[in-house]
Amino acid sequence: MRNALAIAKKELNVYFTTPLAYAMFAVMTVFASYFFIAAVKQFLEASMMAMQMPQYVPADRLNLTDFVVAPVVFNTGIIVAMVAPFLSMRLLAEEKRQRTFELLMTAPVRPLEIVMGKYLGGLAIMAVTIGLTMLHPIVLSAFASGSGTGGSGGIEWQTTFAAFGGLFLWSAAAMAIGMFISSLTDSQAVAAIISLMLLLLLWLASWMAGGADGAMREVLTFLSASQHLVNFVKGVFDLKDLTYFLSWIVLAVFLTHRSVEAQRWA
Amino acid sequence: MAAMIEVKGLTKRYRDRAAIDGLSFEVQEGEILGFLGPNGAGKTTTMRILTGFLPATSGTAKVGGFDVFENPIEVKRRIGYLPELPPVYQDMTVRAYLKFVAELKGIARGQLKSEVERVATLTRVVDVLDRVIANLSKGYKQRVGLAQAILGSPPLLILDEPTVGLDPIQIIEVRELIKSLAATGKHTIILSTHILQEVTETCRKVLVINQGKLVDFDTLDGLRARHVDGKQESLEQIYLKLIDPTGELRKKIAPPEPAKIAAVN
Numbered sequence: 001m002r003n004a005l006a007i008a009k010k011e012l013n014v015y016f017t018t019p020l021a022y023a024m025f026a027v028m029t030v031f032a033s034y035f036f037i038a039a040v041k042q043f044l045e046a047s048m049m050a051m052q053m054p055q056y057v058p059a060d061r062l063n064l065t066d067f068v069v070a071p072v073v074f075n076t077g078i079i080v081a082m083v084a085p086f087l088s089m090r091l092l093a094e095e096k097r098q099r100t101f102e103l104l105m106t107a108p109v110r111p112l113e114i115v116m117g118k119y120l121g122g123l124a125i126m127a128v129t130i131g132l133t134m135l136h137p138i139v140l141s142a143f144a145s146g147s148g149t150g151g152s153g154g155i156e157w158q159t160t161f162a163a164f165g166g167l168f169l170w171s172a173a174a175m176a177i178g179m180f181i182s183s184l185t186d187s188q189a190v191a192a193i194i195s196l197m198l199l200l201l202l203w204l205a206s207w208m209a210g211g212a213d214g215a216m217r218e219v220l221t222f223l224s225a226s227q228h229l230v231n232f233v234k235g236v237f238d239l240k241d242l243t244y245f246l247s248w249i250v251l252a253v254f255l256t257h258r259s260v261e262a263q264r265w266a
Numbered sequence: 267m268a269a270m271i272e273v274k275g276l277t278k279r280y281r282d283r284a285a286i287d288g289l290s291f292e293v294q295e296g297e298i299l300g301f302l303g304p305n306g307a308g309k310t311t312t313m314r315i316l317t318g319f320l321p322a323t324s325g326t327a328k329v330g331g332f333d334v335f336e337n338p339i340e341v342k343r344r345i346g347y348l349p350e351l352p353p354v355y356q357d358m359t360v361r362a363y364l365k366f367v368a369e370l371k372g373i374a375r376g377q378l379k380s381e382v383e384r385v386a387t388l389t390r391v392v393d394v395l396d397r398v399i400a401n402l403s404k405g406y407k408q409r410v411g412l413a414q415a416i417l418g419s420p421p422l423l424i425l426d427e428p429t430v431g432l433d434p435i436q437i438i439e440v441r442e443l444i445k446s447l448a449a450t451g452k453h454t455i456i457l458s459t460h461i462l463q464e465v466t467e468t469c470r471k472v473l474v475i476n477q478g479k480l481v482d483f484d485t486l487d488g489l490r491a492r493h494v495d496g497k498q499e500s501l502e503q504i505y506l507k508l509i510d511p512t513g514e515l516r517k518k519i520a521p522p523e524p525a526k527i528a529a530v531n
Contacts, residue, residue, distance in 0.1 A: 002372075003369070003370060006366060006370060007370075009366075010355075010358070010362075010366045013358060013362060014355065014358065017357050017358070017398075018357050098353075098354075098355065098356065099349065099351045099353050100353045100354070100355055102314075102319055102353050103349075103353035103367070103414070104370075105318070105319050106317040106318060106319050106342055106345065106347045107342060107367070107370040107371060108339050108342040108343040108370070108371060108372060109339075109342075109370055110339065263319075264318070264321055264335075264338070265321055
């Protein structure tokens with residue numbers, strides 16, 4: 001465990017001493033902020049409508065959690081699919097290219113510890129990346145708390161945490177998949193492109209489901225990460241969705257371990 | 267004295283090409299072994315198998331009594347390894363890098379700092395400890411790689427061409443460092459190099475391989491006795507005899523006659 005933590009710490013050290021992590025923070029905050037501003041604007045328009053025509057838009061249905069926080073977190077999901085590959089690409093590919101893989105593999109460290117260390121480091125950087133977008137509900141709560149009655153107005157923190165929990169699970173799955181791809185090549189660019197393709201496919205599988213029918217439609221819907229995130233975002237916690245993300249994490253970490261361990265047999 | 271390294275019938279094949287073929291030798295504790303052979307002879311492959319980085323196709327290798335394949339962790343605990351290219355993280359400072367490697371080697375938390383200082387002093391990288399490795403000269407990178415290998419004073423040091431790319435002063439420095447490590451008697455050292463002078467000065471035993479096969483393995487004096495009739499000839503003469511017994515290569519590399527050069531022009 002100590003070895004895994006040492007590797008995780010080193011990963012974070014490298015992330016923060018190179019511009020890569022900061023560039024990804026910028027990408028994440030620019031898009032999330034755009035989503036946030038657009039959602040707040042829509043909410044304002046809806047509130048105006050509610051005031052002018054209360055018979056069409058019931059004001060008590062309007063709340064910031066459902067109208068702003070939830071859609072912003074959901075939309076951020078696709079940005080995660082685009083940011084994660086660039087954070088995961090270096091995890092093992094860089095070690096192979098820099099020949100430091102030889103250092104890790106000849107140190108008294110088990111392959112599982114290497115993989116867990118790498119993954120923990122990746123998870124931490126991912127947590128920071130999406131943590132930055134938590135600023136939005138916090139800012140919102142400062143202005144919106146106390147207004148309205150019956151939960152409308154202020155932020156429902158339970159739903160908000162469920163939404164971010166779901167987003168974190170999706171990030172964790174994206175990181176695990178990216179790490180596995182990174183373990184297969186010594187080219188960071190190749191690792192990033194392949195992971196990006198896989199994650200976008202996973203996110204957009206629900207679109208493809210729209211054009212399919214029968215069993216195919218069911219399978220694609222189930223495979224789609226967005227379909228599982230959407231429940232978390234609504235504040236609905238379903239074991240099925242948790243299992244979905246955990247399955248990807250376990251599968252990808254297992255495959256990465258196999259891929260690193262294979263070095264000892266090849 | 268116990269055997270630090272026991273290699274029996276070690277073979278490594280890449281598809282139909284054998285990188286090393288039936289290699290067998292033993293290295294006793296405390297010996298300093300010069301590992302010689304032309305490029306592509308299988309030196310690096312042998313070292314990689316000993317360190318557990320690559321598996322052998324057949325045959326066994328033991329370090330300190332532990333099989334490298336069955337007990338990789340025990341073997342790796344006993345080895346300090348400097349690969350051909352120093353395995354450094356370009357984006358880290360020397361201090362952070364050495365601390366990281368020390369942690370991987372399981373050096374106790376309380377001793378991390380003093381151990382890093384110790385190897386930094388030995389390899390003379392103290393003045394660059396807080397610089398980013400990418401900005402260091404080749405000589406410094408090589409020495410950082412060496413510092414990493416001797417962290418935790420492992421009983422076996424495997425050094426793959428430790429002086430390649432260094433300037434003459436640095437070569438002497440590294441050679442003196444290896445000699446001083448050897449003098450402590452705590453380390454068994456395997457040193458692969460192309461600088462035969464280095465072997466003459468630092469190693470007591472010499473192992474020569476060519477095309478994956480063991481050519482000869484003896485003390486320097488033993489080699490002299492058998493190949494150049496005990497004359498105090500340089501290792502170069504012995505090496506050429508071993509690698510090129512028929513003399514064909516030597517004919518090829520002999521300087522052409524002046525008349526031929528003129529004809530080309």
